[in-house]
Amino acid sequence: MDAPAPRRRTTALAAVSARLAGPVTLTPDADGRITACFGEQAVVVGQLSQAALARAGALAGGLMMAALVAPRTAVDAELAALLRRLARHGLIEYAVARTRGGEEEAVVEPQTPDYWPEAVDLDPGVTVALSRFAYMRRRGSDLVVESPRAGALVRLRNPATAAMLAGLVRPARVSRLRRQEGFPGTALFGLLVQCGMVFATTAGDDGGRLSEGGGELVLWDFHDLLFHARSTAGRHANPLGGMYRYAGTMPALPAVRPSWPGKPIDLAAVAGADLALPPLAALLRERHSTRAFDPARPITLAELARFLDGTARVLWHAPGEHEGDGGEIAPRPYPSAGSSYELEAYVAVDRCEGLGRGFYHYDAGRHALVPVGAKEQDLKALFGEAMYAMAVAAAPQVVIVIAARFGRVSWKYASLAYSLVLKDCGVLLQTFYLMMTQMGLGGCATGICNVDLFARLTGIAFHVEGPVGEFALGRPAPPDTAPADAGDGVAGA
Numbered sequence: 001m002d003a004p005a006p007r008r009r010t011t012a013l014a015a016v017s018a019r020l021a022g023p024v025t026l027t028p029d030a031d032g033r034i035t036a037c038f039g040e041q042a043v044v045v046g047q048l049s050q051a052a053l054a055r056a057g058a059l060a061g062g063l064m065m066a067a068l069v070a071p072r073t074a075v076d077a078e079l080a081a082l083l084r085r086l087a088r089h090g091l092i093e094y095a096v097a098r099t100r101g102g103e104e105e106a107v108v109e110p111q112t113p114d115y116w117p118e119a120v121d122l123d124p125g126v127t128v129a130l131s132r133f134a135y136m137r138r139r140g141s142d143l144v145v146e147s148p149r150a151g152a153l154v155r156l157r158n159p160a161t162a163a164m165l166a167g168l169v170r171p172a173r174v175s176r177l178r179r180q181e182g183f184p185g186t187a188l189f190g191l192l193v194q195c196g197m198v199f200a201t202t203a204g205d206d207g208g209r210l211s212e213g214g215g216e217l218v219l220w221d222f223h224d225l226l227f228h229a230r231s232t233a234g235r236h237a238n239p240l241g242g243m244y245r246y247a248g249t250m251p252a253l254p255a256v257r258p259s260w261p262g263k264p265i266d267l268a269a270v271a272g273a274d275l276a277l278p279p280l281a282a283l284l285r286e287r288h289s290t291r292a293f294d295p296a297r298p299i300t301l302a303e304l305a306r307f308l309d310g311t312a313r314v315l316w317h318a319p320g321e322h323e324g325d326g327g328e329i330a331p332r333p334y335p336s337a338g339s340s341y342e343l344e345a346y347v348a349v350d351r352c353e354g355l356g357r358g359f360y361h362y363d364a365g366r367h368a369l370v371p372v373g374a375k376e377q378d379l380k381a382l383f384g385e386a387m388y389a390m391a392v393a394a395a396p397q398v399v400i401v402i403a404a405r406f407g408r409v410s411w412k413y414a415s416l417a418y419s420l421v422l423k424d425c426g427v428l429l430q431t432f433y434l435m436m437t438q439m440g441l442g443g444c445a446t447g448i449c450n451v452d453l454f455a456r457l458t459g460i461a462f463h464v465e466g467p468v469g470e471f472a473l474g475r476p477a478p479p480d481t482a483p484a485d486a487g488d489g490v491a492g493a
């Protein structure tokens with residue numbers, strides 16, 4: 001497992017400067033209030049004194065970070081606060097040189113809103129290795145190093161850094177690396193360590209799978225962790241959601257697949273095929289998504305209890321069928337790959353008669369709701385994201401976050417663990433849809449979940465337990481009162 005946490009120093013940031021990322025303009029008004037304009041958006045990012053305003057102008061070219069990491073003057077503190085606010089909107093990148101004023105070795109692009117550069121300064125005797133989650137790829141005309149564990153990606157300007165990283169497939173001592181010709185300087189090296197792309201391991205260790213991270217990280221395959229981190233919100237800065245990026249380039253595929261040329265067997269003409277459909281088929285046809293809820297009549301706690309009982313409750317505990325099954329299985333009303341039952345329901349309540357606003361875990365074994373103690377601002381963000389995903393202006397009464405305990409599946413399955421989690425999630429979503437329809441409630445699956453927000457709500461690391469699906473639930477608004485903006489949720493999926 002990981003070697004002891006390396007010593008952290010900030011002096012290594014001497015050759016790091018922060019600058020505006022992309023076409024961003026900062027416009028101050030007469031009171032020093034700064035508006036940042038980017039694309040079609042404009043946000044107020046703070047208010048500066050005249051002295052700070054004079055220095056903020058340097059942000060276009062690059063403002064040295066050394067004084068801002070641990071500010072000693074009031075002006076530095078103002079600038080650091082401005083930087084953090086700009087960074088939260090993804091408007092800052094960090095240029096890294098070997099020495100102050102030297103040639104740019106790399107550019108660090110934050111991927112999470114709270115990324116803040118902190119170059120980890122390792123003792124020369126420490127042994128380091130390349131993370132098995134780090135990868136390099138071409139992006140346009142740049143070479144970038146990324147990792148699903150990292151809060152930032154690094155655009156390499158000097159191929160020698162790539163060669164140094166490639167050499168770290170075999171662990172090496174920091175003292176040896178520093179003497180190496182391609183060593184990119186302590187600042188960039190320290191930032192690569194901060195991002196977990198290079199990690200400290202113990203001398204004599206092979207830097208292999210068991211050396212990096214805790215037990216829960218060992219269970220992740222590279223492609224699974226990358227897929228999880230890149231196909232959810234919160235840990236990357238890529239475009240996300242229904243953006244119709246290729247609408248102007250190529251037509252959409254037809255909704256119904258063009259027929260094969262063979263002779264069709266007409267199923268409607270088969271004898272007995274016209275018998276009345278079973279009740280389940282009627283329920284399937286009645287099922288539809290609801291995005292507008294009745295503000296006057298929230299769902300009740302009794303309805304929520306019945307809904308969870310019917311869809312997600314543990315039915316019985318039993319010893320595992322095979323010795324390798326880890327001792328026990330706990331089946332629920334829906335099928336699950338390998339009887340893993342890795343999915344958990346977390347219930348975010350905005351309005352529910354008999355239950356306070358809050359974030360609860362559904363303890364499926366005890367059939368009980370347990371408050372998680374999440375912060376109000378995080379709960380608000382969760383409802384905000386559900387509204388964005390459904391393209392509606394009013395919060396759903398309840399959002400059920402489907403989270404996976406990934407290790408239940410990856411402990412057993414190689415290569416396909418994460419895909420099984422997503423398939424299980426689809427099965428549970430349909431179970432929710434059918435139960436909701438049967439109970440006369442309304443609901444809608446949403447395709448975007450924010451892994452970092454869930455980590456904040458629960459305090460659990462994103463690779464240990466994390467959201468893979470969400471479902472808005474409540475009493476549907478009467479048909480004639482549903483607002484016009486309760487459309488088909490083009491922002492989400």
Ligand SMILES: Cc1cc2nc3c(=O)[nH]c(=O)nc-3n(C[C@H](O)[C@H](O)[C@H](O)COP(=O)(O)O)c2cc1C
Pocket residue numbers: 287288289290291389390391429444445446447448488489490491492493
């Ligand atoms: C996995 C999944 C993700 C979905 N994501 C969203 C979403 O983000 N926003 C939304 O408004 N609807 C979402 N939906 C609902 C679909 O838009 C909806 O099922 C589809 O348009 C068919 O309409 P119906 O459910 O009313 O039959 C999702 C459905 C599924 C199964």
